[in-house]
Amino acid sequence: MNKKVIVCDLDGTLAPSKSPLESNMAELICKIISKHRMAVISGGSYKQFQKQFLSQLKCTGDVFKNIYLFPTNGSTCYVYDGKNDFKQVYDEKLSTDEVKEIFSAFRKAIIESLVDVSNPYGELIEDRGGQVSFSGRGQDAPLEVKEKWDPDQKKRQSIISILKIYIPDFEIRVGGATTIDVTHKGITKAYAIKKIEQILNVRTNEMVFYGDALFDGGNDSEVRKTGVESISVSGPAETYELLKKYA
Numbered sequence: 001m002n003k004k005v006i007v008c009d010l011d012g013t014l015a016p017s018k019s020p021l022e023s024n025m026a027e028l029i030c031k032i033i034s035k036h037r038m039a040v041i042s043g044g045s046y047k048q049f050q051k052q053f054l055s056q057l058k059c060t061g062d063v064f065k066n067i068y069l070f071p072t073n074g075s076t077c078y079v080y081d082g083k084n085d086f087k088q089v090y091d092e093k094l095s096t097d098e099v100k101e102i103f104s105a106f107r108k109a110i111i112e113s114l115v116d117v118s119n120p121y122g123e124l125i126e127d128r129g130g131q132v133s134f135s136g137r138g139q140d141a142p143l144e145v146k147e148k149w150d151p152d153q154k155k156r157q158s159i160i161s162i163l164k165i166y167i168p169d170f171e172i173r174v175g176g177a178t179t180i181d182v183t184h185k186g187i188t189k190a191y192a193i194k195k196i197e198q199i200l201n202v203r204t205n206e207m208v209f210y211g212d213a214l215f216d217g218g219n220d221s222e223v224r225k226t227g228v229e230s231i232s233v234s235g236p237a238e239t240y241e242l243l244k245k246y247a
Contacts, residue, residue: 004206005196006032006246007228009189009220010042010053012212013239016143017177018048021056025240030059031247037200039068041192043175043219045128046071046078046088054086068200073175073219074192075130075183077199089199092130092184098170102132102182105166106159110134113158121145130187134159136178146177153217156180175219190222204228210239 011017014025021029032038040053049069057064064080071078075093078086094102106125110117117124120138135141136156137149150156156174163172163180171188175181189211197204204227211220214232224230233239 001245003208003229004202005037005039005200005208006243007039007041007193007196007207007209007223008239008243009209009211009213010040010044010049011176012235013210013233014040015052015236017146018044018052018139019143020052022236023056025236026056026058028240028243028247030057030063032243033059033063033066034061036246037066037068039070039192039196039200041070041074041189043073043131043133043179043181044071045126045131046076046086049078068196070192070195072128072131073173073181073183073187073189074195075187077192077195079199090195092187094127094130094132094184099127099132102167102170103127105163106132106134106180106182108166109159109162112162113155115155115159130183132182133175134180134182135176141178143177149178173219174217181219188222189220190226193223193226193228210242 008014015021049071069078076091077089079089081087103125117136122138122140124138126133126139137145153174160172171183171185173181207228209223209228209230210233212233213220214230
């Protein structure tokens with residue numbers, strides 16, 4: 001309770017993967033941000049934040065000033081502008097040539113890995129601005145389909161091993177249920193933590209982080225290296241119970 005900033009992962013922590021916040025979580029977040037500052041870090045794009053997160057919050061007053069959004073693993077940040085909208089604070093955007101290079105590497109790695117990605121639900125590879133993301137069953141796959149595709153991460157790790165040959169100068173990590181995220185080197189959730197320190201003027205010991213993938217190799221694991229107190233959760237239901245004390 002002595003922490004100045006509550007930091008949370010989104011998919012698998014505050015909400016099911018690529019799914020909207022449930023109403024009880026949305027109500028809880030509104031109560032929390034009326035008293036505390038909260039930062040949310042996700043591999044999703046800002047557009048995904050709008051669809052999955054912001055659209056579900058029915059908060060009143062000026063509480064949105066206490067929400068800080070870090071899409072695409074912290075490659076960008078959005079803060080409330082005081083006029084019922086959010087403004088971008090910084091952007092570590094990939095160049096057009098870099099995006100082309102990453103797309104090409106993904107296409108080669110998928111073929112060479114022999115991983116079956118046929119009949120996807122939507123796009124397999126997406127340009128998210130500061131990040132290129134591959135989703136093994138497509139960007140729009142139902143949650144139950146995603147959860148069955150690569151639960152042990154073996155398919156994605158086989159693709160990643162090849163990607164590292166073609167694009168060694170980029171950050172490559174597993175994210176979400178079926179995703180591989182590629183950003184500039186050093187852009188991880190640990191980078192987002194450093195940005196939170198700067199933007200909110202807090203120290204690492206004044207933050208607490210909640211995430212469902214803090215295990216070695218998980219897309220939240222880089223946060224542990226920052227020294228921020230990190231609490232592992234099994235999903236949104238457990239997160240809800242742990243966050244109630246801040247309401």
